[in-house]
Structures are given as structure tokens and as C-alpha cells.
Amino acid sequence: MSILYDERPFHTRVKDVMDNQFKVKAIQKAQDVFYTKRKALVEQVPAWEEFRTEAAALRDHTLRNLDYYLNMFAENAEKAGAHVFFANSDKEATDYALEVLRQKEAKMIVKSKSLLTEEISLNEELIKAGINVNETDLAEFILQTDDWNPPSHIVVPALHLERSKIREVFHDKLGYEGTENPEEMTRFVRKFIRKRFLTANVGFTGCNFGVAETGSITIVSNEGNGRMSSSIPRTQIAVMGMERLVPDLASLDVMMELLVRSSVGAKISNYFSLITGPAKPGEADGPEDLHIIIVNNGRTNVLGGEFNSMLRCIHCGACMNICPVYRHITGHAYGSIYPGPMGAVLTPLLVGYEKAGALPYASTLCGECWEHCPVKIPIHELLLKHRENIAEHTNVRPAIEKPIFKTAATMFANSFLYDMGTKAAAVGMKAVAKDDAMPEWMKVLPVAGGWIKSKDMGTMKLHKFRDVYAKYEKNKKKGTF
């Protein structure tokens, strides 16, 4: 999958999703569960806010000194025996991966969950080269089996699929005959995937954090497939975003406290792997060969600029677990592997305003994402920055918008013009109003029509507050009030 998997206009995607209320209901149910679990856990940590502040500072410090920490990381990883490759673009990253596969004569690979591999279209490139690709994360496995159904969430990519739908997919594609009981289905998948772990000679993994001090990579997972992808195949290729570093193990600890609680509302994840280099002689587990691909792919353009704080992101998904807009349009309306609030900021940075210019408007700027973000990214402010850039420097918005805003702004900056304009509008509204509300046929109108279609709209008053107050003040002076 590339970053954008659905390039139809935003409104088309929204309509598609909203017409499929099954999907929406599934997301809402999941959001409610996340909300309750996370809230209970966070309330148990009295210093939660201090943790967030510390984590944000840690991320900023790392980003400010990224070159330093990247060098330190690479040096230490190499010292531990890993191969480190800096890929400037998605293509450089996938080319390097393909070269390793060629050397290893690998025809089949297993993969644990990694968003970055989606970002660089790794699967497509591997499949094109004739490699047999196997997702091993349960949710990713479901999506792959369902003909690469696109992900709707960064942590729980199959969140939009209900149990019954998953059973149907397994039945149709894999001949599964069991019930829709999750344990039963998981057992079925497990058997299926085990074989592949044992035959694949290369395992791909993502990396939640690279630790500069030790050159280690980390994999946080709930299913153990991350550990199997990194320990059974002889070669491991880990793909890491260049910003995903922490200086040392102590800072890793802070990030982990926040990541798991924010992400799934649990204290710890089921599995946590800290991998430093390949297996040493005599060690039972681990690959013989470890490659770490560090990916830039546009991140240096963001670094140090007005969107720098977005690079603090630790991909926990908390912002989409809470977002009231995501709640009604699901991840699929964003059309991007990075959906929700973080995606609405990140996607335009990675693919440009021409292709993703509608996303920054898919928000009420309510700030709930910022409140839940473990590294305090002011997402609502960044969305607003996007809107400013789009309005001032692109042709993405309809041409008529700017003059409308300009005219309105002149009127709303001058009490005389405002008074005249609103008086005329009030007279007009009064003339068409029915029981002090705009009649429903007005839904055909531009601008106000969208509102009137689903909500009542009252009329503007002939005597505005300023008129009523002037009278009140006069009477008060006369002592008649």
C-alpha cells in the first residue's frame, strides 16, 4: 500500500463511509472501549501530565539533535553487528531490501506489523519482484486475506471489520468452517502462519524506537509475531523512521509508559523485544544477519520547520481513538494509511496539498487529540497552520472562497457596514421564515443549505442585541428600567 490508497475526492470517500453504518458503528464501539480503558489507567497515574511534559521534551531534544543521535545509533548498532542503511527515499529503502533478498535468495518472507513498510510500498515492490509476502500480525493478515483491504487505524488496522465479516473472509478465502468466536479464528490463523514462520528465510519488522546509546531496536506487540519474525528467519530486516530514536534506555522507559497506556489502554504490552545486533555465537535466538533500514522519505523537510512537533509522534493512535470526526467517518474517509488527527497533519506533509488538501479541514479543532496525545502534539494548531498555507499559497480551495471571506471580513470589521448588512439579511430571513425558522426547502442553497438539510436554523433578528441594549441603556438612564 502506498500512503494514499484512495484518491477519490474527500467528500466522495466520506459519503461512502457514512452510507456504510456497519463500519461506523464498529469504530464507535471500539472508540468507546478504548476510552473507558485508557481513562481508568491514566487516572491511576497521578503524574500523567508530568510524564507527558517530559516525553514531549525528550522527543524535542532528540529531534533537535537528530544527526547526533542517528550517528550514535548507527555506530552502536554496527558495533553490535547489524548492518545499517540510510534510505533517503522510499525507493532507496525498497531497493536495498530487494538487494538483501537477492543475496539471500529469499523467495518468501514474513512480516510483522509496520506502518512504515506501507508508507514505502514495500509489499508492492516485493510482490512485483516475485516474492511471496506474508503478513503475520492478525489484523494485517485479515486485511491481506481480504485482498488488501485498506487499514483504518494505525494500531488496530482492521478495526472497521466486525467478527462476522472476518469469519466470512476466512471462509471464502481460506476454507475456514469454524464459528466467529475470536479464539477459534485466532487458533486457525496461528496454525496457518506458523508454517510460514518456519519456511521464510527473511523476516521484516518495524521498529517502535531505536535506542541511540545501545544501537538497539524495539518491537512492541501484542501477538508475539514480532518476536517470531525477528527470531525464526535467519535474516531480519527492520525498517525504522529516522525520527524514531530515543537517546538512551532511561528515556525509552518514559516512552513505553506512555505508549502502551495511550495506545490500547493497557499497562504493558504482551510482548516487548529489545534487539541489539544479530545473535551472537552461542546464542539460541535471533537472526544471523540483521539489517536496519533508516528511512527519511521527506522527514527532513519537516524537521525544524513549522510542523516539527509532528515528528514527536510515537504512533500510539490515541488521537484517533478519541477524535469525534474520525468517529463518524472512520479511517477510510482519510484515504491515507495515516488517518485521524495525526494523519490529517502528516499526510499533506508527505504527499502535498494538491492530493491531501481536504484533510486539514476534516476537524473542528476541538483539541481533544492534543489533550490525549502522550507527547503533547498541538494537532489542532498544526491543522490550522495547514489551512493558512492552503488558503494563502495554493489553489486547492474553490476560487470563490477567498473573495467571499474577504468581503465578509470587511463587513465584520466595521460596525457600520455590519449593521447595514445584517439589517438587510434579517429582513430577508424574516420574509422567508416559517415559525421563526428557515424553511426546509432552503437546503438547496449554497453555504447555509448543508446546515438546513439536517438542522433547523433560526432567523437573524431585526433588532439585534446592540439595538436592544441601546434602548435598555437609554431607559436605564431615564430611570424607567
Added chain:
Amino acid sequence: MKVHFFTQCLIDMFYPHVGMAGVQVLEHLGCDVVVPKKQVCCGQMFSNSGYAATAKDAMKNTIECFEDADYVVSMSGSCAFAMKDEYKDILKDEPAWLARANNLSAKIYEFTEFIVDVLGVTDVGATFNDSVTYHTSCHVTRLLGIKEQPFKLLTNIRGLDYRKLDRMDRCCGFGGTFSIKNPDISAAMTKEKALNIAATGANVVAGADQACLMSIEGMLDRLYKTGEIDRRIKVMHIAELLNCR
């Protein structure tokens, strides 16, 4: 105490009685209320759509209105947030205006915040004999951090039967021009809010941001007409409740 009053253009145009309630509550509490005639709009509806430069005239006009004020009280939480935080950012390249924006920022208060934190009053002596639920608007609660003040005031209203709203702090879906640009998403959000309000059993829903209330009111009225909710639920600004004696 002399208090300058920022009405909000929406209240001025659509809800004059809310503005009057605000003035009267402040007067009742001993304030000498001044309503500058020159005021119109805080400019936020333009800046939130990305037209920050376009919003500057409205912002400068607002700044001029309150130049001599000691305290400015805003009837709308989101306008208060704009004056407190956003002006500084948008006018940062115009040093003279930046200084004046900072001056306004230091003396702007949201309505409930002013009564509780500045006047030190939590019981305004109001009586309201009905069931009321409360929606905490995002700009008031989250961006301005005014969380307790409205409830301190509400719980002291005699006769008021408070009903807690489930996920009261979740956005109502208004979002300024969001409700115009993405009307279907906005409506779905407001509908969920309205149904939650109906589920409290309250006859009245109150809040401190008229824009959210306007959206909620439009939805409640529509859902009553379509039969999706069983009763007319009245929408009131908290100032109206506090002005009931």
C-alpha cells in the same frame, strides 16, 4: 467595578436576549457594564478557515474597542480564546499591534471564569426550577482550561435539577466553518450530542458558547419534528439560567 462586554456577533445577530441576560447578571453582581458600540466580530471565523491575514481587520477593530478596559468579559468561550491566544500569533509581525494584542490578552475573561475567578462569586442568587444538563464547549474547557467554573455556578442555582451529560466534553460538531464545509459530518456529530442530551431526561441544555448551542438547538428542534426525540428541549446560555430569579 467597570467591565467591558464582548457580545459575540452571533449573539448580537441571532440571540439578543442572551446578550441582555449576560449584561443583567453582571449588573446584578455590581458591575458597571460598558458595551462598546464599535465591536463586531473577533475574527475567529476567518482565521479558523486559514484566512489569518484576512481576519486582521476584525481583530484590530476588536482590540481598539477594549483599549481602555480593565476587564473584558466575553459571552463566548471561543472568541475569548481567540483574543487571549490567537491574536498574538496572527499579529506577531506587527510590533505595535502585538503589544496591543498582548494588552487585550491579559484582561480578557470568559463569562463564567470572570464571575467565579475575578468576582469570587459562585452563588449569584438565581432560581431555576427545572432539569438541566450541560455541554462543556471545547474552547472553554480544553483550550481555555475553564473546567470547574460553570459547575460551581450551576450547582448553586436553587431548584435546578442537574443531569450529567454523557461525554459532555466531546465536541458538538459545530467547529465554525466546519459545519458549512463538512455539513454531513457535522450533522452526524451534533446528532449524537443531541441524542445524548435527550437521554439525560433533562428539559433544558445549557452551555457557555452560543455557537455550539445554536448547532445543538437546530438539531434538537429538527429531531423533535422528525419524532426522533420525544420532547422539546430548551437550549439556554448559562447566563440566562443565572439571570433567572
